[in-house]
Amino acid sequence: QSVLTQPPSVSGAPGQRVTISCTGGSSNIGSGYEVHWYQQLPGTAPKLLIYGYVNRPLGVPDRFSGSYSGASASLAITGLQSEDEADYYCQSYDSGLSVYVFGTGTKVTVL
Amino acid sequence: QVQLVESGGGVVQPGRSLRLTCAASGFTFSNFGIHWVRQAPGKGLEWVALISYDGTKKYYGDSVKGRFIITRDNSKNTLFLQMSSLRVEDTAVYYCAKDAGDGSGSYPLSFDYWGQGTLVPVSS
Numbered sequence: 001q002s003v004l005t006q007p008p009s010v011s012g013a014p015g016q017r018v019t020i021s022c023t024g025g026s027s028n029i030g031s032g033y034e035v036h037w038y039q040q041l042p043g044t045a046p047k048l049l050i051y052g053y054v055n056r057p058l059g060v061p062d063r064f065s066g067s068y069s070g071a072s073a074s075l076a077i078t079g080l081q082s083e084d085e086a087d088y089y090c091q092s093y094d095s096g097l098s099v100y101v102f103g104t105g106t107k108v109t110v111l
Numbered sequence: 112q113v114q115l116v117e118s119g120g121g122v123v124q125p126g127r128s129l130r131l132t133c134a135a136s137g138f139t140f141s142n143f144g145i146h147w148v149r150q151a152p153g154k155g156l157e158w159v160a161l162i163s164y165d166g167t168k169k170y171y172g173d174s175v176k177g178r179f180i181i182t183r184d185n186s187k188n189t190l191f192l193q194m195s196s197l198r199v200e201d202t203a204v205y206y207c208a209k210d211a212g213d214g215s216g217s218y219p220l221s222f223d224y225w226g227q228g229t230l231v232p233v234s235s
Contacts, residue, residue, distance in 0.1 A: 002155065036221040038156075045206055045228055046148075046156065051221040089156055093219035099172050100146070100158040100219060 003028060004090055004103035011109040012080045020075045020106045022090035028101060030071030033093040037066060037075045040087040049088070050075060082110050113137040113224040115207050120229030123197055133190035133207030133226060141165070141185040144214010146222055147192050149203035159205070160192065164213040175201075197233045204228040 005023045012018040022035060029035055037050040048057055050066040053073060063084075065076045077084055090103035119131040133145065147159040160181040161170045169181050180193040190207055206228045211220035 033219060034221075038222075045225040046208075046222075047225065048221055048223050051211065051223070057223065091156075091222070097173070098170070100161070102156040102158065105155040 002104045003094055003097070003101050004092060006088075006090060006103040006106045008104070009107045009109065011111055013111045014080055014082065016080050017076060017078045018080060018108060019077075020088055020090075020108070022073045022075070022103050024071045024073075024092060024101075026071060027096035028071075028092045028094040029068070029073060031095055033095070035066070035068055035073035036091045037064075038089045038091065040089065042086070046089065077108070080108075080110055084108055085110050113209065115209060115224060115226035117205060117207055117226045117229040120205065120231045122232045122234060124235050125197060125199055125233055127197055128193070128195045129197065129231060131192040131194065131205055131207075131229060131231070133192075135188045135190065135207075135209070138209070138224075140183075140188040142213060144210035144212060145183065145190045146208045146210060146214075147179075147181060147190075148206045148208050148222070148225075149201075150206070150228070151200075151203045154203075157203075161210065161214050162190070163215045168215055170216065194231070197231075199233050202231065202233045204230050 038046040039049045040046045053068045054066045094101045114136045116134045146161045162181045178196045182191045207226045208222035209224040211223045
């Protein structure tokens with residue numbers, strides 16, 4: 001039972017911009033716990049994509065960007081490329097449950 | 112470079128036990144918290160457990176509390192997950208993931224490096 005809700009899928013043509021939302025509540029994102037984003041390419045382990053809402057680890061292209069407001073966060077991919085086809089997960093911490101929580105996951109398809 | 116390599120997975124019957132291992136290299140293992148995260152076939156990610164840098168603090172997800180035990184050996188840069196009373200619903204790929212901080216619970220941070228995972232099918 002995930003407490004962070006994401007759209008199941010988003011799609012876009014190469015070069016387009018897509019966004020993925022991550023909706024939480026008052027005990028997680030709304031309490032100020034940071035949101036992080038992970039990319040999972042088919043058949044591989046997750047990889048950290050964005051940390052602390054907006055920061056990119058070394059090597060992550062600046063096509064990927066994060067934002068947040070209130071109890072929600074978003075991941076944007078601009079200049080969509082075929083290699084961006086993957087599952088994307090947001091992650092935070094829930095103080096009510098005392099657990100780390102992941103979003104439901106979003107599959108990005110490049111048309 | 113940071114490397115995390117899981118091992119110990121394999122088919123196990125319901126009710127039995129299994130121990131997973133995660134061998135770490137490329138960073139000062141004793142300075143960082145380490146997590147276990149699992150992913151059931153075709154499903155999303157589920158956090159399982161966290162152990163602090165020194166092994167003194169341990170945290171568990173509700174679905175495994177009382178059945179799984181996380182430990183570490185800092186002298187061997189190795190993390191363990193002892194799984195007992197396994198259920199069919201524990202079937203998943205189990206990943207170890209490095210915490211960006213010491214895992215002491217002061218402030219939750221990201222999971223900055225992940226292993227490749229080890230598959231644990233629980234089936235009779």
